[in-house]
Amino acid sequence: MENIPLLRDIVVLMVVSIPIIILLTRAGLPTVIGFLVAGVLIGPYGLGLVNEAHEVETLSQIGIVLLLFTIGLEFSVTKMLNIRREAVLGGGLQVLLTLVITLVAGLFFDFSFVVSLLLGFVVTLSSTAIVLKLLVDKGQVNTVHGSMTVGILLFQDICVVLMVMVLQSIGSDGGTSTFKIITGLLLSLLAFAIIVAVVAFVIPRIFNMVVKLQNREIFILTILLACLGTAWLTSMFGLSLALGAFIAGLAISESEYSQQIVAEVIPFRDTFASLFFISIGMLLDFKYVVLHLPKLFLLVVAVIALKAIVIFFVGTVLRYRLRNTIVVALSLAQIGEFSFILIKMGEGYGLLGRDLYQSLLAASVITMALTPFIFQWSSKVAASAGRHLAKGGKGAELDGKKEGGKGEVKNHVVIIGYGVNGRHLAQVLKSTSIEHVILDINIAKIRKAKAAGHRAYYGDASHPELLRKMRIAKAKMLVVAISDPITTRRVVKASRRLNPTVSIIVRTRYLHEVEDLYKLGADQVIPEEFETSVEIFARVLKNYRIPKNIIQTQIEVVRQEGYAMLRSASVESERLASLTSVLEESLMETFYVESGCSVAGTTLAELDLRHQTGTSVIAVVRHGTAETNPPASHMIEPGDILVMIGSHSQLNAAGELLSDQCPSGKKEEVGGLEEIVASAAGSELDDGLGDELDDELEDEFGEGLEELEDAPEK
Secondary structure (H helix, E strand, C coil), X not given: CXXXXXXXXXXXHHHXXXXXXXXXXXXCCCHHHHHHHHHHHHCCCCCCCCCCHHHHHHHHHHHHHHHHHHHHHHCCHHHHHHCHHHHHHHHHHHHHHHHHHHHHHHHHCCCCHHHHHHHHHHHHXXXXXXXXXXXXXXXXXXXXXXXXXXXXXXXXXXXXXHHHHHHHHHHHHCCCCHXXXXXXXXXXXHHHHHHHHHHHHHHHXXXXXXXXXXXXXXXXXHHHHHHHHHHHHHHHCCCCHXXXXXXXXXXXXXXXXXXXXXXXXXXXXXXXXXXXXXXXXHCCCHHHHHHCHHHHHHHHHHHHHHHHHHHHHHHHHCCCCHHHHHHHHHHCCCCCCHHHHHHHHHHHCCCCCHHHHHHHHHHHHXXXXXXXXXXXXXXXXXXXHHHHHHHCCCCCCCCCCCCCCCCXXXXXXXXXXCCHHHHHHHHHHHHCCXXXXXXXXXXXXXXXXXXXXXXXXXXXXXXXXXXXXXXXXXCCEEEECCCCHHHHHHHHHHXXXXXXXXEEEEEECCHHHHHHHHHHCCCEEEEHHHHHHXXXXXXXXXXXXXXXXXXXXXXXXXXXXXXXXXXXXXXXXXXXXXXXXXXXXXXXXXXXXXXXXXXXCCEHHHHCHHHHHCCEEEEEEECCEEEECCCCCCECCCCCEEEEECCHHHHHHHHHHHHHCCCCCCHHHCCCHHHHHHHHHCCCCCHHHHHHHHHHHHHHHHHHHHHHHHCCXX
């Protein structure tokens, strides 16, 4: 039987890490800590349960690549230009000051210049993987302190190239060659520029073609190709894998489908990133830590203090608010994962002794393990410092940069699907200035929505991550207007979980789906099949000149019996006539006077419809006989049908006035439809005509008539 050692190791990783993560999560600790602890336990310095540590480390690099890819997607070229000051000035100052201070400290403790320089390189870098993971989990990537953090980390990643070149020059030649270093750096920068240009031109065009295929498998493979391919390409020119992945994400960050790409990548990213944190824990020699605890304690405290102070100074120079400066300073106060590369290179070139090598590895892992705690603590420290300064009269913030940008969207309507229903709803919301966002899997519809001035995004709404991007947690209403019943159920279930208070309205095709959707969390379900049948019989009754108030009463009765939980107004079917046909209708309306109407027993003069609404009563139908041009003294009796003429607004006003003086329209209070039809038409209904009409409707509407056949007689 075939044996795959790597597969066994991955199973061991899962078996050990999952229980640890569950326990730590219940204790309120970050999941990153659980992965690090699991790595320490199963690593070569722990229980030694993993045999293929190198393969696990290789797989873990994919997690870093995917993490930087999603960060690139979160940003855009515009945002990158906006943080160029943070990246160049902030990152440059941080790298330079940390490097110089560490170099001087190394010389002070009698290390050689080369070793001191290596120590400076190691301490300068922060953990891109851990810090960005924490920012992503907290949703703080696009905050002010998030932008500053990302800017500094990106500059550090670029500097890794120069640091590696310097160490390679030292290791191969035994001394530094300035010309060689500068030449290599210029070539790397040139390669970087070429890669950026090529990726920015090619990748969006590839996705434009792939999206049109409407094939999820091809879409996912294209995502992985763009991410991993660009990362590999940059590594061929001496740049980091992570930097290449960031470039790929940045290249498609402003496309219509960037949100969908993020949703597809997240499961891969989180899986492989967890392997990275486990592999970091595997590097820690716990016995060495115990034996050298005092020394390592001082080293860790010194590193955290130095980096925090330097970055605080940088934030002050950039004139950031005090709170943001403190949060960034504490967030970046660790040694990064790229430092492991430099440490291993230093050991390989004979620059680091065994003791110093282990000390640097241990200090790096410990500072990274402490980062989640420090990150959580940083906001409290910043708030406390702000209150203290405010009491001292100095103010809680520094002058300068404001936390800007548009306010977060809230109390908005999320529309899933930009078909006929979604399009009409979006247009109404736009005209009434109600905030709304649209999500659809059809790129052509999204482009139409954007052209119409709506905020629209491409993506599969069944992904909870995409619903989060639509700010579902802050939304007031969610309207699901898509044809796919499986996706509809997933959207309703995920949305209810993400926002227990959001009002969810769902359009579905068939009645049998209504109950399930209510159970999943929908507040209102509008079955298209049912509404079609309602519209059919409403039009049939209208052709027989049944008064409008009686038709509306029958609609309400059928709705109550058909799906009692539905409380919304009827939904206009796609098969309804256009607005033009509505405007072209005859400006004549009828009203049936029920028994109990207060208008019964009054004269037309006392009713005074012309004065109150502008409508004229041109006829009164009683017992099948129409009296045209009735005099003002004509007495209205129960069972009369008033025939009125006027404009749309006048007839609507008359209908409302008369309806207010009549019963609410309960089923038992309304006369039989056959009697009303007979009065309106002047004769009894013809059975043959009814059968012929049924046949025509059955041929034209098919299943839609089934519900009409089951409707009550009244």
